[in-house]
Each structure stands twice: as C-alpha cells, then as structure tokens.
Amino acid sequence: MKPYLERVPASPDSSWSMLNRRLDDGIPFQWHHHPELELTLTLNSRGHRFIGDHVGSFDGIDLVLVGPNLPHTWSSSERLDPALPHVALVIWFRQEWIETITRSSVEFGAVAALVARAGAGLRFSTAAAMALADDFGRLFDLPAPQRLLAMLGILGQLAEDADAVALSSEAFAPVERDAGAERIDRVLTHIHQFYAEEIRLDDLADVAALSVSGTHRLFSRHMRTTISEYIIRLRIGDACARLSATGQPIQHIASAVGYGSLANFNRQFRRLRGMSPRDYRARFRL
Structure with missing residues (x-):
C-alpha cells in the first residue's frame, strides 16, 4: 500500500485542475500523494477515508481538503442510492498559486488561513458540504473565468466553517x-x-x-x-x-x-x- 506519486492532469484553460468522477463499482483504494492541494466532495457513497495517519468513515456526503504531499485515498463500500453512481468531485491547485492570489488580495485573508491549516487535512462539516454541493457541481459547466471566481468563492465559504476538523497528525x-x-x-x-x-x-x-x-x-x-x-x-x-x-x-x-x-x-x-x-x-x- 505504498502511496504512489500521482501526476495531476493539467488543464489547458485553467491554472488549476478538476475531475468529475462517477463510478458504479465504488471508489477504489488508491493510496497516493501529489504536490497539489486537493479538495474532494464525495456524494452517494459510504466507506472509509485514509488521510495521512487518519482513518475514518464517511456516509453519503464528505468534503475534505488534503494538503500537499499528504498520502490519502477514499474507499467506498456501498452506494446510498443504488440507482446512482458513487460521485467524487475533485479540485487540485498548487500551494504557490493560491498563496500568490491570497498575498496580493487582503480580501482572501481567510482563504490564506484555510490553506495554512490544510497541511494535515481538513474535514468540513456536513452542513458546509451540503450547502456547497450544488455550487461544486456547477463548476464543471462554467467558462474558465467564471469557474475560477466560483472556485475561490467556495474556498472563501469553507474558510468560514468553524466546525472543520483536522484529520491527520501534524x-x-x-x-x-x-x-x-x-x-x-x-x-x-x-x-x-x-x-x-x-x-x-x-x-x-x-x-x-x-x-x-x-x-x-x-x-x-x-x-x-x-x-x-x-x-x-x-x-x-x-x-x-x-x-x-x-x-x-x-x-x-x-x-x-x-x-x-x-x-x-x-x-x-x-x-x-x-x-x-x-x-x-x-x-x-x-
């Protein structure tokens, strides 16, 4: 189960990458790491998440921000609605890139603090995940400029989630x-x-x-x-x-x-x- 180095696919029209992953057979255990931060929203799936030295369960909806080079994976055991697939909506972005944005804009101070806390992984509250699920899904249909603004908006709202908890050890x-x-x-x-x-x-x-x-x-x-x-x-x-x-x-x-x-x-x-x-x-x- 060694974590392999994943090469995140580059997007031709964006400074960051995303993936709309829909699986009938479940999210497979693929223990990996990468230099990018990863924000993953999991829907219609029940199973376990592995983040660094954290092991925990998720049920139905799960929203986690994974820090750079932090080994991680999800592994699903069943779908809540058998008629629908397991869904994982994933956003990847470089720490240097987001820090350049937040350093130059005082309005993003809370986002900078969120990124600084993400090194060991953060699980956001179910309420925050449910509130942002539709916004997360709409990202995939937006043109690149609006998609960037919407993504930064999601990070800004997550920065206000007082119930977010760290997952792995420091x-x-x-x-x-x-x-x-x-x-x-x-x-x-x-x-x-x-x-x-x-x-x-x-x-x-x-x-x-x-x-x-x-x-x-x-x-x-x-x-x-x-x-x-x-x-x-x-x-x-x-x-x-x-x-x-x-x-x-x-x-x-x-x-x-x-x-x-x-x-x-x-x-x-x-x-x-x-x-x-x-x-x-x-x-x-x-």
Whole structure:
C-alpha cells in the first residue's frame, strides 16, 4: 500500500485542475500523494477515508481538503442510492498559486488561513458540504473565468466553517514553502516510495543534495518532526489501513509495513494509537 506519486492532469484553460468522477463499482483504494492541494466532495457513497495517519468513515456526503504531499485515498463500500453512481468531485491547485492570489488580495485573508491549516487535512462539516454541493457541481459547466471566481468563492465559504476538523497528525503537515520546498518534496517522495524498507540517511541526503545534517535540519523545519518519527507514523498509518480494510494477519501486516519485529510493531502501534493492532481492528470494525 505504498502511496504512489500521482501526476495531476493539467488543464489547458485553467491554472488549476478538476475531475468529475462517477463510478458504479465504488471508489477504489488508491493510496497516493501529489504536490497539489486537493479538495474532494464525495456524494452517494459510504466507506472509509485514509488521510495521512487518519482513518475514518464517511456516509453519503464528505468534503475534505488534503494538503500537499499528504498520502490519502477514499474507499467506498456501498452506494446510498443504488440507482446512482458513487460521485467524487475533485479540485487540485498548487500551494504557490493560491498563496500568490491570497498575498496580493487582503480580501482572501481567510482563504490564506484555510490553506495554512490544510497541511494535515481538513474535514468540513456536513452542513458546509451540503450547502456547497450544488455550487461544486456547477463548476464543471462554467467558462474558465467564471469557474475560477466560483472556485475561490467556495474556498472563501469553507474558510468560514468553524466546525472543520483536522484529520491527520501534524507530523504529516509541511510547515512552509520556501527555497527548500523542492528538496523536501523529493525527500518525501523517496520516503513515501521506500518507507517499508530500510531508508539510509545517506540516500536521503543524496536525494536532497545536502549533507546528512542539512537534510535533518531541512526535514525538521518543514515537517515539525524527525525523519524517523515521520517514517514510523507513515508505517503505522499504512498498518491502520490494512487492519481496517483487509483480513491480513497482523504478523504479515507488520512485515509489509517495514517491521521485522512484531514486538516493535506492537509497541509503536500502541504508542501512536493507544491500543494493540488486534484491538484496533476489532474496534474499527465495530
């Protein structure tokens, strides 16, 4: 279940991208990440969402803003109305692009604050999702200039949702975009690809084109955590997805996410989740 790097399709007439996804067989589990922020409205679907190290359920309507390079997926189990498809309306946009807009327009101060909070993922209230569902759907029929204004309007309304809640731990939320942004993106992509294996610090330093100590400083500045703790949380997040979505034996899961020692896996899982993997699986399924 390693999160693969998704290449978001560019739009020929827009600075951002969108997708109207309608599926009869359900939203598949596709654990992935990308540099863009993603705003996804899910309709007529019931299942589970996986955002960083968060695992939760959704039912009927779900509106989530995912931060840059945050591993995520939805996985649906059934349609609320069997006569209609599962629907996922998706918007992608670059953090640098939205920050350029918000920096130059004081009117978008609340949107800037919303984007700053989105690093670990935000789930918006059901009331906000229902209020914006029609506006979200109309985006796909608008000409490009009106579509941009409507999208910014949606972000402005979401910025006022006082009931939005963070999903993943802060360890998955980059703090800032600066001169080291491209380096941290390369490091995160490497970690996401190989976290279930042994990752040598020398290899990460080569990826970042820095010394080992410089790579540590870069990672700590952007991610507010250490490299080792980030990898642990990524592994345990993968384990949570497997425990909740599969019947794989716990020993197999521990090995698949990078733990040769079941005892060490159980210890790290209990530290982060407050219970054993077996109890987590039982409670999640309940």
